[in-house]
Amino acid sequence: MSTRDDLPTPAQGLVLTHFLTVRDVATSRRFYADVFGGQVVLEENPCIVKIANGWIIMNPGGGPTPDKPDIILTAPEPGDPVSSFLNVRVADIAAFYEQAVAKGAQFLTEPLDRKAELRCYVRDPDGYLIEVGQATGLLEGIYADRTDPPGE
Template sequence: MEKSPFPTEDMALTTILVVSEMSRAKDFYQDVLGAEIYREYGGDSCVIRFLGNWILLVTAGGPTDDKPDTQFVPPLNPENVSHSFTIRVKDCMGCYETLKERGADFLTPPVDWGAEIRAFFRDPDGHLFEISQA
């Protein structure tokens, strides 16, 4: 059997985020970040497109035949981060003001580190986002 090439240009990467309340998550991603809702499945999953990327929002769930012993849960403690998203921007302070007006909850105002200006905020379930200006 011949191996299939991997990766190929027709593939796409989707990030799965587990959320506690779908309507609240959809509101945040659509109204605060400006993401596009692409498709919804039965009230417990929603595909969004954001900055050319796919994000699948799902509610919590237990093991399945294809992922035995694996539970999907929203972040238990937002202060412990295992992944985050960085949004590269041209104007960190301007983006900060816009997102703050739309309801983003920032940890601090933007901090200027010399080579970079950045600020962090969370979605309603605690997933961490960063806006960063080089």
């Protein structure tokens, strides 16, 4: 049985969770538990995986409900533009990267130095983009170079 500490149920204030619409709950549950060392606290409906000091909540997509009329939840399709992504901060990106690759994670690149941080990106089984980063220069007031948005 799960305890209050296992679930995103604050005794006071708030906690932050991240919800993902997934195609296959079991596949996504396994990915987040294996690659990010998560603890599965609920298997289904919704699936909840506790990772460090946060939770990923997963369910299949679906149509509108009384509390979200006119909203349809779907997993991303390949090639969809990205407007939001999960951002995971680690103490040792080289070790995390090596362990995650050994567990089957497929990163877009190896960790790259962005002055303020080392970072890389991985996609989950549904194609959600996840940034993995380690603060470096940021701790000394060094920031990454700005990049212009497309079309500017």
